[in-house]
Amino acid sequence: MSIFKDVIQWILNLGSAIFVPLIILVLGLLVGMKVKKAFISAITLGVAFTGMGMIIGFMSGAVSPASEALALNTGISLPALDLGWTGAASIVWSWTFAFTFFAVQIAINILMLSFNWTKTLNVDMWNVWGKALTGYLVYYVSGKLWASFLVAALQVVLELKLGDMFQKHIEDLTGIPMVTVTHCMNLSAVFMLPVNKLMDKIPFLNKKADTDSLRKKIGIFSENSVMGFIIGVCLGFAGAYTVSNSLNLGIQVATAMALFPMVSKLFMQSLSPLADAMSEFMKKRFNDREVYIGMDWPLLAGRSEVWVTLILMVPFFIGYSLILPGNTVLPIAGVLNYSIAVGGLLLTGGNLARMTILGVIYLPLYLYSATYFAPILTGLANQTGAVDVEKGKLITWSTIEAPELRILFAEAFNINLFAIGGAVLFLILFGWLYKTMVQQEVPSKRYEN
Numbered sequence: 001m002s003i004f005k006d007v008i009q010w011i012l013n014l015g016s017a018i019f020v021p022l023i024i025l026v027l028g029l030l031v032g033m034k035v036k037k038a039f040i041s042a043i044t045l046g047v048a049f050t051g052m053g054m055i056i057g058f059m060s061g062a063v064s065p066a067s068e069a070l071a072l073n074t075g076i077s078l079p080a081l082d083l084g085w086t087g088a089a090s091i092v093w094s095w096t097f098a099f100t101f102f103a104v105q106i107a108i109n110i111l112m113l114s115f116n117w118t119k120t121l122n123v124d125m126w127n128v129w130g131k132a133l134t135g136y137l138v139y140y141v142s143g144k145l146w147a148s149f150l151v152a153a154l155q156v157v158l159e160l161k162l163g164d165m166f167q168k169h170i171e172d173l174t175g176i177p178m179v180t181v182t183h184c185m186n187l188s189a190v191f192m193l194p195v196n197k198l199m200d201k202i203p204f205l206n207k208k209a210d211t212d213s214l215r216k217k218i219g220i221f222s223e224n225s226v227m228g229f230i231i232g233v234c235l236g237f238a239g240a241y242t243v244s245n246s247l248n249l250g251i252q253v254a255t256a257m258a259l260f261p262m263v264s265k266l267f268m269q270s271l272s273p274l275a276d277a278m279s280e281f282m283k284k285r286f287n288d289r290e291v292y293i294g295m296d297w298p299l300l301a302g303r304s305e306v307w308v309t310l311i312l313m314v315p316f317f318i319g320y321s322l323i324l325p326g327n328t329v330l331p332i333a334g335v336l337n338y339s340i341a342v343g344g345l346l347l348t349g350g351n352l353a354r355m356t357i358l359g360v361i362y363l364p365l366y367l368y369s370a371t372y373f374a375p376i377l378t379g380l381a382n383q384t385g386a387v388d389v390e391k392g393k394l395i396t397w398s399t400i401e402a403p404e405l406r407i408l409f410a411e412a413f414n415i416n417l418f419a420i421g422g423a424v425l426f427l428i429l430f431g432w433l434y435k436t437m438v439q440q441e442v443p444s445k446r447y448e449n
Contacts, residue, residue: 017053020296021046023123027293028274031281041270048266052298055259060336062232062252063311067335069239071318077330078321080374080394084333087387088397089129091377094384097145098132101152105131108156113291120163122156122182122294130184130401131155137406140376142413151409155184158405158430162186163294165437166346172442173303173350176268178275181342182294184402188343190429191365191404192358193436196347199354208447210350211304224304228257231311238315257307264302271295297342305350309341313359320363321398329370331398337366339401347433349443369403370396 021042028038092098105128112118134155135148142148159182167180199205211224232253236246271293282289300306317331331337340362344355374396381387381395389395400406404426411419440446 017046017049019126020049020123023125024270024274027121027123028277031274031277033273033277037273041273044266044270048263048270049296049298051263051266052260052301055256055263056298056301059253059256059307062249062256063235063314064332064335066235066239066241066249067314067318068332069241070235070315071322071330071332073240076322078328080329080371080396082329082331082333082335082370082398083377083387083395085397085399085401087333087395088133088377088400091381091384091386092129092133092136094386095132095136095380097135097148098129101128101131101135104149104153105156108153109160112157112160116289118160118164119167119290120160120180120182120292120294122160122163124182124294124296127183127296134402134406134409136380137373137376138410138413140379141410144413147413151405151413154409155402155405158187159184160294161430161434163292165434167292169346169349169437169440169442170300172444173345174264174268174299176271176275176299178279178290178292179267179271179299180292180294181297181299181346183297183342184405185297185339186343186346187402187405187430188339188362189347190426190433192343192347192362193429193433195358195361196354199357205351205353205357206447208351209353210443211308211352224257224261225254227304227308228254228311231308235311235314253311257304260304260307261302264299267299267302297338300342300345303345303350305352305355306338306341306345308352309344309355309359310336310338312356313337313340313363316360317363317367317398321367324364324367327367327371328374328394329367329396329398331367331370334370334397334399337363337399339366339399346437349446351447365403366399369400369407370398372407373397373400373403 024045025038025042028041029035033041102125105122105125109118109120109122113121131152135152138151139145139148163180163182166186167178170180171177211227229250232250233246235253236249241249274293278291278293282291314335317335317337321327321330337359340359341355344358348354348358374394377396378389378394381389387395408419408422408426412423
């Protein structure tokens with residue numbers, strides 16, 4: 001077990017920009033790609049992940065100080081320190097059982113593919129830590145180790161079905177064939193679905209409202225760089241920045257918004273040859289059966305609707321943290337809520353009006369979930385020594401992904417009757433979401449012009 005853990009840790013230390021392309025390289029060779037072509041695809045994917053990571057880091061680095069200034073101007077201090085996902089991941093990997101969830105994910109994926117219960121091959125091994133996080137939270141709350149593995153296994157299954165249900169929509173949004181996103185953040189669409197269904201009844205919200213359609217209506221103001229500049233300047237002024245600093249923030253956000261679509265094209269260049277090779281491989285050996293490649297969420301980061309929503313949500317997120325009773329966390333490291341933006345993108349097909357409304361409605365869920373999560377993450381940090389936490393202080397993750405799944409099922413195994421009801425409701429809504437997305441038209445055909 002120690003050797004296995006050391007090997008996995010060494011591979012993880014390579015980073016996702018090496019780890020995931022290595023899997024793609026091996027997969028490409030297995031389905032018959034020539035070595036040169038498979039190698040170029042893997043390298044290009046590594047470049048895509050690295051480039052996207054650099055721009056996301058650049059965007060976060062520009063927006064986070066403005067968000068902090070916006071919060072500090074209120075003079076309110078909240079006790080739970082937001083470490084973001086990177087802090088949470090480093091702590092979770094220190095849990096004794098964390099590495100066993102690689103076996104859980106691989107075994108379930110192979111089983112479901114074998115019985116044709118899924119079309120998705122999830123190569124996103126980097127995010128296995130998310131299953132370990134779920135496992136630890138369930139174990140901490142319920143005291144049942146077997147329950148932790150059961151709920152983590154359920155998460156693996158749900159992620160594969162997310163890949164299945166969203167694939168055609170992701171292909172329409174990105175132009176990349178046979179590729180999907182299996183990240184658990186997409187589970188945010190489950191509880192958003194009823195509100196989105198209600199919005200179907202409102203004529204104004206059934207018009208195309210993605211950035212491409214807006215470009216025809218408002219001209220240059222819908223250009224990525226212009227939108228980024230305007231939003232960045234407004235955020236700077238909201239944070240009491242000087243005119244000069246606000247303009248600079250506007251240019252920084254505009255730069256990121258202009259670069260996202262450019263870098264996203266590298267995903268298409270790297271994954272399209274693999275998709276073609278896999279399609280040919282399956283056609284020859286498995287009677288034309290389709291297999292989708294499950295990837296991490298940055299595959300969708302080229303869609304400007306994600307970033308417009310993320311930045312528009314910042315003042316609401318900060319504002320909620322200051323006024324919601326019982327909240328203990330100020331969202332700084334995790335102030336950009338990817339779950340709402342990415343889940344909203346897939347659910348609404350990039351309708352900015354709907355994505356904004358859904359964000360405003362569901363942001364409080366993440367603050368209360370982060371408040372709930374604070375003593376749990378702090379306890380694991382103290383137990384393992386992964387992070388030094390000052391005595392009497394709390395650490396958390398303000399945008400903890402899939403809180404609906406994690407908290408409801410943790411409390412359900414703690415025999416909380418309300419949570420048991422909530423968990424059942426969650427699974428019913430998931431089934432509704434699956435049926436809806438499988439039957440629904442792709443984003444380019446969904447709304448009226």
